[in-house]
Amino acid sequence: MYKFEKSFYSKTSMYSFVVVMILFFSMWYSTSKFVHIDMALLGYAISSTVFAIGLTIRMSFWMWRKATNRVAKRSVDNLFNKERLKRNSKAFVRTLIDNIILQKFIFQRGIYRGIQHFMISWGCIISFAITFGLTFGWMRFDLIDPETYQIIVFDMPTITMAAHGIFAEIVYNGLNIGAIMVLIGAGMALYRRITDYDVKVTQRFEFDILPLIILLAVTVTGLILTIQYTFLDGWMHHYMSLIHQVTVIIMLMYFPFGKLFHVPIRPLATAVPMSYQEVVKVDTKSCKSCGQPYSNDDQIADVQAILKSQNFDLQLADGTYLSDYCTGCRRRMRALKQMNLEAPQGNPYGPVNTNNGIHISGFSKKRSEEFYGLDQDLKEEKVDEPVSR
Amino acid sequence: MNKIMYLEFERCIGCRACQAACRECGDHDAKERNYVEYVDFTESRQTFPMLCMQCKDPACARVCPANAIQITDEGVVLSAMEEKCIGCRNCTFGCPFGIPKFDFETNKMYKCDMCYDRTRHDIAPMCASVCPSDAIRFIDFDEMQQLRRKRTQMNLVEGKKPQEGNKWDYVPEFFGVYTDSQS
C-alpha cells in the first residue's frame, strides 16, 4: 500500500483513482462486459464520474480537518468494539430513522420546513438512485417475453413484472415522481427564502438560492421532457434533452462544492449517540467547579485533543482546562478574571474580592471628572445620545 | 466601519433588558443568545452580561466536526449552518467562554451573531441599544481608546502604577473588535 500511494501525486488523487476504478469495474460487471451499456447515457456516465471525483476530493479534505478526523476516528474505533455492540446498533438505527429517513428534527423547526426538506431530499434520493443506477448500468430492464419485464441488478436477474402493471408504472415513473417532489420542495424553499425576513439575515445568493435554482432547472427541464413525449409526440424533444443534460451536469459539478455537500456529511450525526451523549439530554461528566453534570468524558477528551492539536492554549494555572468546567462556570470565570474579582490565590473557597482598588475603565466616570479636576477629552463626548437607535 | 462591542460588567444592574431585546432580533427565533448571570450570589446581587467575543480564530469553529460555523467578511462568527450542524455540542465545550447554546429539539447550535442584520448596517445590536446602564455599548474604536486612556490616567492620579506583581490587574477589560476593515 505504501508503494502504491507513492505513485500518486497525493492521497486524494489515489482515493479518486480507486473510486473511478470501482465505478468502472462495477459498470463493466453489471453491463456484462459493456454488452448492455446504454450509449445514450454516456454523457451522464462521464459527468457522474467527475462528480464522484469531486465528492472524493471534498470528503478527503473534510476528513482531514482535525475536528472531523478525531470525531470520525473515535466512532470507527467504537464501531469495532464488541462491548459497544448494543449501544452502536441502537445509535445507528436511531440516527438512520429519526435523523436521516424521517428528519424529525427539521419538522421540529417548523412543519413547512419539514415538508419542504422531506420533499427535496427524498425526491433527490429517488432520482439519484434511478439515474446512477441506469447510467452505470447497475440496474436495467430486460424484456423476457412480450408481456413481462425483468429488473436486472448488477447483472443478476431479480423480480419480474407485467409490462403494464401498476408496479411497472411506478418504476417507469420513478424519475417523474422524484422530480415532482423536488419541484414542490425546492419551490417551497425558494418561496421561503424570498419572503421570510428571518432567513435573509445570513442568506447569500450564491450559497442559498443558487442550489435551489439549479435543482429547479433540473426538475423543470426533466418534467418538460416527459410532457413532450407523452403529450406532444416528442416535439422538440431532442433539444430539450440536450438542455436537460446540461442542467444535470451543472448540478453534478456543483454538488460537492456548495450547499448540497451537507448530504454526505450528515451520517456523522451517528457519532453523537454512539460516542458522545448516549441518551438525549443526559450528561455524565461533572463540572470541576460546581459539580453539575454538563458533558461526558470522551467528548471532553476529544475537544481538548482537537484544541491542543491546533495550538489553543486553554490550560489554567492548576493544570485543568477550560473545557473541564461547565459553561456557566466558564462564563463566571471570565467575568471574575476581567474584573479582577477572583478569590485570592491559593484559596479557591475564599470570598470573592470585590474591590481591589484599581479603576476599571468607564466606571464612575461622572464623579471622577469633578473629583480629580482633569480636563478630559471625554468632556466633549455627546451627552447621552437618544436611545432609540 | 470599525465598531467595538464594549462591555463593562460592573455597570450591569441585572434588568435583563438585553436578553428580552435579543429574543426580538431577526432570526433569533424568540430565544435569547446572551447571558446575564450573578458574579457570586452568596456575596452580592451583582450581575454581569456575557456575549460572544467573535474571536479572530474561534475555538468553536475549530472544534466543529461538521465545519458548520462560518465567519463573515466582517469577522462575525455566525450560528451553526442549519443544514450542516450534526448536533454534537463540541462548540459549546470548546469555546473558552461557554457561549454557544444548543437546542435539542431542532438539533442545532445557536449563538450570538451580533445581530448580524443590524451591525452589518452599522446599527447597534439589540442588547447594546436597550441597555439602560451602558454596560453594553457599541462604540467607535476611538471612543474605546479614550475610555482606556482615561482609566490609566485615573490610576496614575491616585498614584497606582502597575508593578511586576500586579500588572495584570491593570489589563483586563472586554472589548470585542468587530472588524478590521476600515471603510
Ligand code: HEM
Ligand atoms: C437524507 C439526509 C439529509 C439530511 C439529514 C439533510 C439535512 C438538512 C437540513 C437539516 C437542512 C436545513 C433545513 C432547514 O433548517 O430548514 C437541509 C437543507 C437543504 N437540503 Fe438537506 N439533508 C439531507 C438530504 C438532502 C438531499 C438528498 C438533498 C438534495 C440533493 C438536500 C437538499 C437540501 C437543500 C436544497 C436544502 C436547503 C433548503 C433551503 O433553502 O432552506 N438534502 N438539509
Ligand code: SF4
Ligand atoms: S453542535 Fe453543530 S456547530 Fe456545534 S460543533 Fe457540533 S456540529 Fe458544529
Ligand code: SF4
Ligand atoms: S462562541 Fe466562543 S469561541 Fe466561538 S467566537 Fe464566540 S467566544 Fe469565540
